[in-house]
Amino acid sequence: MSIEAAPVTDPPATRVITYRQALNETLRAELLHDDNVFLIGEEIGVFEGSYKITAGLLTEFGPDRVVDAPIAEEGFVGAALGAAMIGMRPVVEIMTINFSLIAIDQIVNHAAKMRSMFGGQVSVPMVIRMPGGGGQQLAATHSQNLEVWFAHIPGLKVLAPSTPADAKALLTAAIRDDDPVIFIENLSLYSSKGEVPDGEQIAEIGKAAVVKEGTDLTIVSYSRGTTTALEVAHKLEAEGLSIEVVDLRSLRPLDRETICASVRKTGHAVVFEDDWLSYGIGAEISATIGEGVFDFLDAPVRRVAAAEVPLPYAKTLELAALPHAAELAKVVREVLNIAPVNSAPLEK
Numbered sequence: 608m609s610i611e612a613a614p615v616t617d618p619p620a621t622r623v624i625t626y627r628q629a630l631n632e633t634l635r636a637e638l639l640h641d642d643n644v645f646l647i648g649e650e651i652g653v654f655e656g657s658y659k660i661t662a663g664l665l666t667e668f669g670p671d672r673v674v675d676a677p678i679a680e681e682g683f684v685g686a687a688l689g690a691a692m693i694g695m696r697p698v699v700e701i702m703t704i705n706f707s708l709i710a711i712d713q714i715v716n717h718a719a720k721m722r723s724m725f726g727g728q729v730s731v732p733m734v735i736r737m738p739g740g741g742g743q744q745l746a747a748t749h750s751q752n753l754e755v756w757f758a759h760i761p762g763l764k765v766l767a768p769s770t771p772a773d774a775k776a777l778l779t780a781a782i783r784d785d786d787p788v789i790f791i792e793n794l795s796l797y798s799s800k801g802e803v804p805d806g807e808q809i810a811e812i813g814k815a816a817v818v819k820e821g822t823d824l825t826i827v828s829y830s831r832g833t834t835t836a837l838e839v840a841h842k843l844e845a846e847g848l849s850i851e852v853v854d855l856r857s858l859r860p861l862d863r864e865t866i867c868a869s870v871r872k873t874g875h876a877v878v879f880e881d882d883w884l885s886y887g888i889g890a891e892i893s894a895t896i897g898e899g900v901f902d903f904l905d906a907p908v909r910r911v912a913a914a915e916v917p918l919p920y921a922k923t924l925e926l927a928a929l930p931h932a933a934e935l936a937k938v939v940r941e942v943l944n945i946a947p948v949n950s951a952p953l954e955k
Contacts, residue, residue, distance in 0.1 A: 618803040627797040629771035630660045632735075633778045634698065636807070638668050641696060644782060645676040647683055648700030648736075658738060658797055662800050684710035684735065685777035688718050691708055691733040691787075698782060704739035704753050704791065718787040719762030729809075730785040734778070740881055741830060741929050747917035748924075752882040757789045758858040758891075764812055764915045765858040767791040769833035771801040776810035778857040784812060791858075793831040793881070813860035817869060821851030824875035824939055827866055827892050829855035832879045832930075850939065858888060866892060874905040875942050884912040892933050906942050911935050 619822050625634075637644050650657060652665040652675040665673040676683035680701055689699035692888040701707050707714065714735065721731050741750040758765045764786055774792070781788035818833065819840050826836040833854040840850035853869050855862065870876045878889040889910040896908050914928040940946070 610690065610777075616633075618810075619806050620781065620804040621804050623800050624771055624803050625797065626774050626792075626799050626801070627658065627660060629775040629803050630778060630792070631662060631664075631773045633707065633782075635664060635667070635696075637779065637782045638664065638672055641782075643694060644672045644696045644698065645674060645690075646698045647676050648780045649676055649678055649683075649700055651675060651899060656700060658794070660736075660797075661700070668821050668901065670702060670943060680706050680709035681713055684713040685717075687695045687733050687735075688713055688721075688731060691718075691731045692721065692729055695732075696782060697733045697778055699733065699735045700738045701735060703749055704737040705749050705751050707735070707737055707753065711766050714757070714763070714787070715760055719760050721762075722786065723762060731787045732783075732785045734781045734784075734788045734790055736778075736790045738792045738794050738797075740795060741913070741918045742795050742924055744925060745794075746920040750918040752880075752913075754789070754791045754858055755882060755887050756888050758861075759950050760859075763859060764789055764790055765789045765810065766856065767793075767830040767858055769796070769828075769830050769854050770855060771799070772803045772808070773810060773854075775803055776795065776808040777812070777856065779807065780809050780812050781807070789814075791830060795831050796834070798865040799834065804849065808824060810856070813857045813862055815856055815865040816854045817851060817860035817865065818854045819850065819852040821873060823849045823873055823942055824877065825853060825866075825869040825873045826877050826879055826935070826939070827853045827869075828860065828879040829888070830881070832881055835930075835932050835935060836879050839939065842932075843936060846945075848939070848943065848945070855888075855892075861891070861895070863895045863899060866895055870896050871900045871903045874903055876904070876908045877935065877938055878908065878910045880910075880912050881930060882945075883915045884910055885915060887912060896918060906944075909938050909942050 651661040655662040828836040
């Protein structure tokens with residue numbers, strides 16, 4: 608009896624689009640996919656969002672599905688929470704992660720805890736999208752990276768994609784998830800471009816990605832930091848160094864297994880993040896490596912992060928406070944005990 612070979616499935620076609628476009632198209636696709644999905648947030652309708660993520664959606668879906676909310680984060684996050692508890696799937700846009708502090712009670716004390724406090728009888732299938740990060744001269748109170756606040760909370764899932772393809776696949780997964788998801792978007796990524804597969808793409812929440820293979824050292828990062836890590840890794844290849852880059856993608860749940868497997872292979876690790884150094888995501892990654900693969904380390908884990916100051920408005924001071932590629936490359940060489948070679952400098 609002959610056995611027929613399984614048919615070969617061609618990979619989906621791809622397009623090069625921006626991170627912003629990937630988010631916009633995904634929101635549109637999910638509004639079409641499920642009538643229970645609706646969007647709510649400040650200026651997302653008529654104005655099409657502060658960063659134009661919701662462009663064209665009010666015209667197509669109307670004000671019942673794309674809801675302009677007043678400047679009252681606690682109120683509209685609470686309204687979305689109630690809607691989620693009765694079966695809707697709200698996608699909330701908070702204009703900036705800094706404004707989520709106004710809604711912190713609704714997010715931390717209610718959305719995160721409803722399933723547990725009601726013994727699993729209630730789910731909260733809502734997504735809260737929030738841009739953040741520095742580098743845009745928005746000053747100290749509008750440029751923070753507060754994702755670690757939410758990643759600290761059991762009951763929340765926290766995602767931070769670095770590419771347009773992951774933005775699409777992770778946002779789809781977030782909207783279809785039955786638990787509250789915090790979706791972090793770094794402002795500097797909105798105009799970045801990348802290949803995005805056509806058709807429906809759904810990522811696995813809680814799964815990191817090895818976005819570049821290497822054997823000498825592992826750089827662990829997420830969101831904008833991953834793009835910088837890749838830049839440095841490719842630059843150091845010219846010096847004969849083989850750098851692996853792990854993109855966390857999900858901050859909670861955290862894929863400790865992929866992190867440890869990479870460091871077990873390379874024996875060296877550097878964590879790169881846009882947030883402040885103390886008590887941050889990098890501290891958690893360092894502890895994970897120390898607890899999981901300490902015996903495989905050939906040098907201490909190092910961290911590269913932002914200066915621990917309120918981010919200045921002045922451009923030169925802002926750039927000085929933010930972590931940059933040259934600093935990351937310097938630390939990588941120090942961990943590997945390698946002197947720098949004469950080559951084109953990396954930009955700050």
